[in-house]
Amino acid sequence: MKQLPAATVRLLSSSQIITSVVSVVKELVENSLDAGATSIDVKLENYGFDKIEVRDNGEGIRATDAPVMAIKYYTSKINSHEDLENLTTYGFRGEALGSICCVAEVSITTRTASDIFSTQYVLDGSGHIISQKPSHLGQGTTVTALRLFKNIPVRKQFYSTAKKCKDEIKKIQDLLISYGILKPDLRIVFIHNKAVIWQKTRVSDHKMALMSVLGTAVMGNMESFQYHCEESQLSMLFPVTLASRSTNSGHSILKHF
Numbered sequence: 001m002k003q004l005p006a007a008t009v010r011l012l013s014s015s016q017i018i019t020s021v022v023s024v025v026k027e028l029v030e031n032s033l034d035a036g037a038t039s040i041d042v043k044l045e046n047y048g049f050d051k052i053e054v055r056d057n058g059e060g061i062r063a064t065d066a067p068v069m070a071i072k073y074y075t076s077k078i079n080s081h082e083d084l085e086n087l088t089t090y091g092f093r094g095e096a097l098g099s100i101c102c103v104a105e106v107s108i109t110t111r112t113a114s115d116i117f118s119t120q121y122v123l124d125g126s127g128h129i130i131s132q133k134p135s136h137l138g139q140g141t142t143v144t145a146l147r148l149f150k151n152i153p154v155r156k157q158f159y160s161t162a163k164k165c166k167d168e169i170k171k172i173q174d175l176l177i178s179y180g181i182l183k184p185d186l187r188i189v190f191i192h193n194k195a196v197i198w199q200k201t202r203v204s205d206h207k208m209a210l211m212s213v214l215g216t217a218v219m220g221n222m223e224s225f226q227y228h229c230e231e232s233q234l235s236m237l238f239p240v241t242l243a244s245r246s247t248n249s250g251h252s253i254l255k256h257f
């Protein structure tokens with residue numbers, strides 16, 4: 001893991017990343033996906049304000065990288081902004097873990113394939129390690145954020161009504177559903193206050209992923225189209241009613257793409 005050069009930080013840094021519970025979950029889940037995880041557990045307590053935990057079975061973080069993993073502008077994903085041309089990861093700014101440390105009490109438990117046990121690191125508000133101890137978890141990484149926004153009353157105030165809190169849970173569910181469709185071979189479980197809100201098992205392809213997310217009733221009303229263009233192929237699914245509104249075959253819809 002390396003520190004990005006100052007010129008790259010100036011170009012890429014974003015001052016607003018962690019503004020909501022859903023933004024914490026998004027950053028942590030994307031880190032799990034970048035680490036090659038095929039299984040992700042998202043657990044919240046009290047709508048995420050008491051605890052947000054994201055556990056994955058990805059590649060883990062090496063002990064030599066741990067001291068800088070949550071220091072802003074350290075990333076293993078790019079070396080400078082020129083690497084953005086060939087970006088294959090969600091993350092690249094090296095800001096998310098550091099930003100979460102500013103607004104919550106963060107600990108990270110991680111184990112790589114070559115470690116013989118996992119290590120739990122407790123971090124301070126600027127992402128430095130306060131303490132570390134051996135732990136019992138398998139390969140992968142678990143990030144825990146406690147007492148989110150406890151030092152920013154104005155942010156917490158935004159969630160003062162039950163409706164706002166419930167909307168946030170729905171947004172997180174929608175976010176996880178999107179990743180579930182995008183990554184058919186990903187298993188995801190979303191738990192709030194120990195109750196399973198939503199889950200998805202591993203499936204073989206996008207159609208099966210859509211089936212498991214949208215259900216057979218909705219999928220039974222979809223018509224699929226294949227569009228070939230030079231070397232690439234685009235597969236599309238349309239609701240039958242939308243497809244048949246233009247023409248019976250739905251081909252006129254394709255002209256819009």
Ligand code: ADP
Nearest residue numbers: 031032035075076091092093094095096097141
């Ligand atoms: P970025 O994702 O932009 O690199 P982050 O602050 O989100 O920045 O993460 C910093 C670094 O910590 C990542 O580059 C990665 O090396 C490591 N990391 C974070 N989360 C995980 C994870 N779940 N599994 C493995 N490595 C991780």
Ligand code: MG
Nearest residue numbers: 027031091096
């Ligand atoms: Mg990230």
